[in-house]
Amino acid sequence: MKKEIPYKIYLSEEELPKQWLNLRAFMKDKPAPLLNPDTLKPMTAEELSGVFCEELVKQELDDTTPYIDIPEEVRDFYKMYRPAPLVRAYCLEKALGTPAHIYYKFEGNNTSGSHKLNSAIAQAYYAKKQGLKGVTTETGAGQWGTALSMACSYFELDCNVYMVKVSYEQKPFRREVMRTYGAKVTPSPSMSTNVGRKILEEFPGTTGSLGCAISEAVEAATSKEGYRYVLGSVLNQVLLHQSVIGLETKTALDKYDVKPDIIIGCAGGGSNLGGLIAPFMAEKLQGKADYRFIAVEPASCPSFTRGKYAYDFCDTGKVCPLSKMYTLGSGFIPSANHAGGLRYHGMTSTLSELYNKGLMEARAVEQTKVFEAAEQFARVEGILPAPESSHAIRVAIDEALKCKETGEQKTIVFGLTGTGYFDMFAYEKFHDGKMSDYIPTDEDLAKGFAGLPKVDL
Numbered sequence: 001m002k003k004e005i006p007y008k009i010y011l012s013e014e015e016l017p018k019q020w021l022n023l024r025a026f027m028k029d030k031p032a033p034l035l036n037p038d039t040l041k042p043m044t045a046e047e048l049s050g051v052f053c054e055e056l057v058k059q060e061l062d063d064t065t066p067y068i069d070i071p072e073e074v075r076d077f078y079k080m081y082r083p084a085p086l087v088r089a090y091c092l093e094k095a096l097g098t099p100a101h102i103y104y105k106f107e108g109n110n111t112s113g114s115h116k117l118n119s120a121i122a123q124a125y126y127a128k129k130q131g132l133k134g135v136t137t138e139t140g141a142g143q144w145g146t147a148l149s150m151a152c153s154y155f156e157l158d159c160n161v162y163m164v165k166v167s168y169e170q171k172p173f174r175r176e177v178m179r180t181y182g183a184k185v186t187p188s189p190s191m192s193t194n195v196g197r198k199i200l201e202e203f204p205g206t207t208g209s210l211g212c213a214i215s216e217a218v219e220a221a222t223s224k225e226g227y228r229y230v231l232g233s234v235l236n237q238v239l240l241h242q243s244v245i246g247l248e249t250k251t252a253l254d255k256y257d258v259k260p261d262i263i264i265g266c267a268g269g270g271s272n273l274g275g276l277i278a279p280f281m282a283e284k285l286q287g288k289a290d291y292r293f294i295a296v297e298p299a300s301c302p303s304f305t306r307g308k309y310a311y312d313f314c315d316t317g318k319v320c321p322l323s324k325m326y327t328l329g330s331g332f333i334p335s336a337n338h339a340g341g342l343r344y345h346g347m348t349s350t351l352s353e354l355y356n357k358g359l360m361e362a363r364a365v366e367q368t369k370v371f372e373a374a375e376q377f378a379r380v381e382g383i384l385p386a387p388e389s390s391h392a393i394r395v396a397i398d399e400a401l402k403c404k405e406t407g408e409q410k411t412i413v414f415g416l417t418g419t420g421y422f423d424m425f426a427y428e429k430f431h432d433g434k435m436s437d438y439i440p441t442d443e444d445l446a447k448g449f450a451g452l453p454k455v456d457l
């Protein structure tokens, strides 16, 4: 007889993952390497280690080791807020009247309010181990900056955060959480870096973008002794750390012999989705099982669904290596959208390659529809979801409603990446009927594509 499935499936400390899963090791066609923008040759460890911590460079370049040990100090930190619960959404199923079984992995149970802490603590650990004084980074909506501030204070590292100006102004509480944890927060673009000054000269009054904040943070790291740059998404090392999400999910489901049919996640740079699907995609790549994977992105920033698969700069200032990815062009600045964490112009190279090979699907959704789903979810499941996470909720609900039509009893798992307490201005707009759906025209996108670097390989 099948075991009754509880509302929440928890794991014991012994069941928590001891190794991260490196999805690239399972891929026959590897993601394209990062290129040096000047020579167009693959970036070497030596070149990268001027910007990133040594151990993280190793992880970034390693596409063959399937499992990598999680250091004990990092595992101990994980134990403070993990396992993240895997929730059976009984109440949502009932409200929808669907025969589908819905599960979500909830990553919002920590002060940073998102999954970002999983990688922040690992990156801070390696920086500390290397004897660095501190790290620099950018943050958009603020979740990554908050997570990194927490991780840096734990390991007593200096933390300099360049925060996209529009968020700095709209989310003063996030800023203050970061300062509570000892971080220095600078609105970007700023006058404190060359690239910031240049961008301000060219676009006076700009409210900034993630790509631009990245350029500033990289410059700040490379011009100061004892500092390195760290990044909260997009890179392969981040996907590696985020594999704890998927590993825990798989262990929990396996305990009850549950096999998901569809796995859904929102995709900004692709780290939570890459982490959630990691062990499942590894099985699919080995021909052991089959799953459908759906990446959900905002219609206002549609990297997968309308982007080009090409080498591009990771940042507006063009100081970072080139990465082959689905991209809207590093000069693309998405119109205001309330899912700040999904406003990046590109997508991690790993998921880009998998998408290109048809191993996963993608869907773009409009923000009013996303907030409708967020509210519906909050009212029955209790959790107030982040706008980013609500993209996944939207598609999970859509899939569950399809099951209602066909009578199929599919099992749907989605990633609930975080909570939305700092996004109440967005909810307010939605409630007041003042939220609009911005969808870029083909001409808008053409401008971004025109800035793609010419790379013939």
Ligand SMILES: *Cc1c(COP(=O)(O)O)cnc(C)c1O
Pocket: 113, 114, 115, 116, 143, 144, 232, 233, 234, 266, 267, 268, 269, 270, 271, 272, 273, 341, 342, 386, 388, 389, 417, 418, 419
């Ligand atoms: C940053 C963030 C995202 C998007 O980033 P990915 O790297 O695509 O996972 C999604 N949800 C929340 C809550 C975030 O903070």
